[in-house]
Amino acid sequence: MTNCAITECRDYTENELDSAIRKIIENTAFPEVAGKTVFVKPNILSDASPEKAITTDYRALDAFLRILKEKGAEKIIVGDSPGTQTGKLNASQCRISEVVKKHDATLSDFREENRIHEIDGIKIPMAKALDEADVVISFAKFKTHQLMSATGAVKNMFGTIPGLNKSPMHFRYRTPESFAAFLMKIFDECHVDYAFLDGVIGMEGPGPGSGTPRHVGLLFGSANAYAIDKAEAMIMGYKSVPLIETAEKIQRGISDAAYPLLKPENLVISDYKRIGDGKKNTFRSLIIGTIKNAFSKNSNNRPKPVFDIDKCKACSRCVNVCPAKALRIENGHVVFEKRKCISCYCCHEMCPFDAINVN
Ligand code: SF4
Ligand code: SF4
CATH class of the missing domain: 3.40.50.11440 (LarA, N-terminal domain)
Incomplete structure (x- = not known):
């Protein structure tokens, strides 16, 4: 023990x-x-x-x-x-x-x-x-x-x-x-x-x-x-x-x-803000996610990052860290190819300007 x-x-x-x-x-x-x-x-x-x-x-x-x-x-x-x-x-x-x-x-x-x-x-x-x-x-x-x-x-x-x-x-x-x-x-x-x-x-x-x-x-x-x-x-x-x-x-x-x-x-903190709280996986969303997975190698039913262009400073950190090569900088903004995204959230983790949310 x-x-x-x-x-x-x-x-x-x-x-x-x-x-x-x-x-x-x-x-x-x-x-x-x-x-x-x-x-x-x-x-x-x-x-x-x-x-x-x-x-x-x-x-x-x-x-x-x-x-x-x-x-x-x-x-x-x-x-x-x-x-x-x-x-x-x-x-x-x-x-x-x-x-x-x-x-x-x-x-x-x-x-x-x-x-x-x-x-x-x-x-x-x-x-x-x-x-x-x-x-x-x-x-x-x-x-x-x-x-x-x-x-x-x-x-x-x-x-x-x-x-x-x-x-x-x-x-x-x-x-x-x-x-x-x-x-x-x-x-x-x-x-x-x-x-x-x-x-x-x-x-x-x-x-x-x-x-x-x-x-x-x-x-x-x-x-x-x-x-x-x-x-x-x-x-x-x-x-x-x-x-x-x-x-x-x-x-x-x-x-x-x-x-x-x-x-x-x-010691449980009942109002601790956990990941996924408030977004219950409904039966319908799980079915849609499974169908999507069947058609795309990279798709999954996990949420995808959302980029706030007002906060983005085009620093390229997310671009460098993205393992799926789903991001690039164009004309001073980050461009996101959603179909490539594997929902690893490395970009969200690394953005120094809080410009990436996950929904
Ligand atoms: S890490 Fe954040 S600020 Fe930098 S390019 Fe990506 S979204 Fe923009
Ligand atoms: S969640 Fe992962 S795969 Fe998707 S854009 Fe961000 S770093 Fe790339």
């Missing part, structure tokens, strides 16, 4: 974070880090200011790195690679690079430092830090996710694939279920020893990049990342999410997890 600790953490003040993290560590199977190289993988979906709740909060990372050093970690590597990363890794607005510097840790840029892995017969570059580290820790953010309903400690490790290399994976694994199974393979490849989830301020609504920050006041930690993600989904009020459904089918030890501190079933 693996413990998953959920504890109250009202804000990002040093004392609050310090006592919450220590309590979590005491109540779970936290790995030995003395004399070891530890790779910590926060969520830096894009380099955004902490107030937007897009990234793992730098103050939570700061408190954790302090504890890691106190426990004798020899070397700490911190890194992530945003899906649209084409140049050097930038983590200044989210203030993570500042924290890395403060603790004499190393900020790893996976675009420059990676090694090829083979998964499902495909060659995929992944962070070299995975090879260098004795201990791997996922430090994720409590957020909704347009494709997967929620993003957490397991999906966070998808970021070990550098930048635009992630995008073709969406084309290969087009349904939430097949993508969930792929995420689990990536997670296995990372050999994650432990996971935290920053739910002090989470994100609700159209996550993971365009939602609204919401105070949740919780921190999570466990050697079983699936147990964390299951708790997150329950607290958000989901009956099920694709990742947990897939993981439960193949017995990822979720049913063996115990919650020794707070119990997720007592």
Whole structure:
């Protein structure tokens, strides 16, 4: 039985974070880090200011790195690679690079430092830090996710694939279920020893990049990342999410997890703005979707992105990230070829100007 600790953490003040993290560590199977190289993988979906709740909060990372050093970690590597990363890794607005510097840790840029892995017969570059580290820790953010309903400690490790290399994976694994199974393979490849989830301020609504920050006041930690993600989904009020459904089918030890501190079933936020709320799949819409699928390789009955031309700045980020080549810029505007779209929502995730909605 693996413990998953959920504890109250009202804000990002040093004392609050310090006592919450220590309590979590005491109540779970936290790995030995003395004399070891530890790779910590926060969520830096894009380099955004902490107030937007897009990234793992730098103050939570700061408190954790302090504890890691106190426990004798020899070397700490911190890194992530945003899906649209084409140049050097930038983590200044989210203030993570500042924290890395403060603790004499190393900020790893996976675009420059990676090694090829083979998964499902495909060659995929992944962070070299995975090879260098004795201990791997996922430090994720409590957020909704347009494709997967929620993003957490397991999906966070998808970021070990550098930048635009992630995008073709969406084309290969087009349904939430097949993508969930792929995420689990990536997670296995990372050999994650432990996971935290920053739910002090989470994100609700159209996550993971365009939602609204919401105070949740919780921190999570466990050697079983699936147990964390299951708790997150329950607290958000989901009956099920694709990742947990897939993981439960193949017995990822979720049913063996115990919650020794707070119990997720007592923490459900009933008015949390979930993905898909208010848009029930009617029998008619499912039938229409199935007929459409029969006639088009790319069609599905999931909603498609909608582009707000008044907000669009023609920055091309969505064009670069779209795995289906359904987007282009013409005369200073984004042009969308709906029939090519596979509803992966990478564009929605990456637009820095909130110019893409999903309806
Ligand atoms: S929709 Fe967003 S990401 Fe795409 S070009 Fe316009 S501003 Fe850039
Ligand atoms: S248009 Fe957006 S949702 Fe559609 S395939 Fe391209 S990135 Fe994915």
